[in-house]
Amino acid sequence: MHAAAPAPQGPPPYQVVGKHAVMPETRHDEAARFNYLANMNQFLSAEFLPRVKRAYDKRALPRFQAEHGRAPVHRREVRELMSEEPAYQAWSAMRRATMEQRQQAGRSVVLRQLDHLNAVAKAVADDPGLKLDPNFQPPRYLTGVDHHCMPGGYLGELAPDDVSAPANYDVGIFATTGGALGRYSDGGGAAIAAWLKREHPDFKPKRILDLGCGLGHNTLPLAQAFPDAEVIALDAAAPMLRYGHARARSLGVTNVRFVQGSAEAVNEPDASFDLIVTCMFLHETSYTAIKRVFFETRRLLAPDGISLHIEQPQYQNMDVYEQFIRDWDAYNNNEPFWTTMHEMDLTELATDAGFDRTKIFETGVRAVVDAALFPQAAAAQKQEDYGRSAAWYVFGARV
Amino acid sequence: MSDTIALANAKAKGKRPWFFDDREAERVFNVALALMQELSVARERIDTLERVLESKGLLSRAEIESFAPNEAQASARSQMHKELIGRCLRVLQQELEALEEAPGSAATPEELRQI
Numbered sequence: 001m002h003a004a005a006p007a008p009q010g011p012p013p014y015q016v017v018g019k020h021a022v023m024p025e026t027r028h029d030e031a032a033r034f035n036y037l038a039n040m041n042q043f044l045s046a047e048f049l050p051r052v053k054r055a056y057d058k059r060a061l062p063r064f065q066a067e068h069g070r071a072p073v074h075r076r077e078v079r080e081l082m083s084e085e086p087a088y089q090a091w092s093a094m095r096r097a098t099m100e101q102r103q104q105a106g107r108s109v110v111l112r113q114l115d116h117l118n119a120v121a122k123a124v125a126d127d128p129g130l131k132l133d134p135n136f137q138p139p140r141y142l143t144g145v146d147h148h149c150m151p152g153g154y155l156g157e158l159a160p161d162d163v164s165a166p167a168n169y170d171v172g173i174f175a176t177t178g179g180a181l182g183r184y185s186d187g188g189g190a191a192i193a194a195w196l197k198r199e200h201p202d203f204k205p206k207r208i209l210d211l212g213c214g215l216g217h218n219t220l221p222l223a224q225a226f227p228d229a230e231v232i233a234l235d236a237a238a239p240m241l242r243y244g245h246a247r248a249r250s251l252g253v254t255n256v257r258f259v260q261g262s263a264e265a266v267n268e269p270d271a272s273f274d275l276i277v278t279c280m281f282l283h284e285t286s287y288t289a290i291k292r293v294f295f296e297t298r299r300l301l302a303p304d305g306i307s308l309h310i311e312q313p314q315y316q317n318m319d320v321y322e323q324f325i326r327d328w329d330a331y332n333n334n335e336p337f338w339t340t341m342h343e344m345d346l347t348e349l350a351t352d353a354g355f356d357r358t359k360i361f362e363t364g365v366r367a368v369v370d371a372a373l374f375p376q377a378a379a380a381q382k383q384e385d386y387g388r389s390a391a392w393y394v395f396g397a398r399v
Numbered sequence: 400m401s402d403t404i405a406l407a408n409a410k411a412k413g414k415r416p417w418f419f420d421d422r423e424a425e426r427v428f429n430v431a432l433a434l435m436q437e438l439s440v441a442r443e444r445i446d447t448l449e450r451v452l453e454s455k456g457l458l459s460r461a462e463i464e465s466f467a468p469n470e471a472q473a474s475a476r477s478q479m480h481k482e483l484i485g486r487c488l489r490v491l492q493q494e495l496e497a498l499e500e501a502p503g504s505a506a507t508p509e510e511l512r513q514i
Contacts, residue, residue, distance in 0.1 A: 028443075092416070093418045094432060097428075097432045101436055104408055108404075111407055112403065145413035151411045152411075334412075
């Protein structure tokens, strides 16, 4: 312990999480549970993960080198090696358990008040701002597994007009990210809006499309940044849209229409959008779907339009140990497309879809949050919670 | 209500990974992690109680920190600790008690079926 080291700051208390009409109410102990989980996640990423790396450097790597006369050249070799390493086993078991506990904590909050939440969302559902398609067939990549251990996935419904999945997502995302996404868990969308205002101050999109919007966490900052724009928030899951619509209205955002549909075949005319974004969405799709999404993006963009995809960094040119750690969610957190997506050459994908190679760009953004409430997140946290932290890779193209 | 408890605990579709060499050890570890969470929650509630009571002038947290039990209070507390220890370590106690059982002193299910 160095006396000079400043005391590490913990996550903000759950009480700062933003409220709105469909946000589940939390009692004292329910909030305390999220506080515990936020701190546990921070412990796992900031305190324990560096110990796992140390165990790799000091114990596992020398063992591998002694046996093979070289360092691992592929993350598969690192994974095989580390699967025997007690520090990694413990970290993984704790990370998985914490994920499951977070789901349990969120669901127990939601289920006791589900009738009320469903009624609140239903009361505003008869509105042009919400367009559901009862005949919509969800894609297999959304029904095959429950993404990131969320029982029932995005589509699960426990009752008619159900909003349990998004309510659980919304009430507990604070715990998963340690509050790093801000008061309304919208740091990603806010980061895109800030980036656009900074890099393209004259860009004034008239129509904006958010593909795979979920409950609209990251859609609203864009709608608020461009209040004169018409924003379409598209998703496959009716529960997410019902909740997202009620949440947006409660927060006073009226220029977003929540539409059920496929990001692979959007029911909109060619060249009808100036800005198309996806936020942590592509990794939830599939090999075939991502190609179609890129084709649709190109088809739908108007001249001078911009597309932006927010994800974790691609694996190309990344150290094999970091690839292995970042790949944890693919194997252990129900993210089946995670690995393939992060190995794909997005530039090739975009070029195949008709984008001009010279107008493709890559950059990075960090969550934009309220610095008064989230001083730690605002000060660009030093710890990297691989695959979870509020710092993203941006892949984009201009038409 | 029990349905709600089970529903909150529901498994996510997809294969669950296990990490320890010993599945039993990992099961117990998962129970311990859940208890760790619940202990943390209970402590946060105690902390809230103390702070609210202090803000209303009903107790002083300094008084709690410097509280010294008298003999009877100390004895009651000692009893409380012993009971908790006994309850939690019951399985170890019973395992040792089994060593003291004379061979054949307990009836086998076979024997009981024939009575």
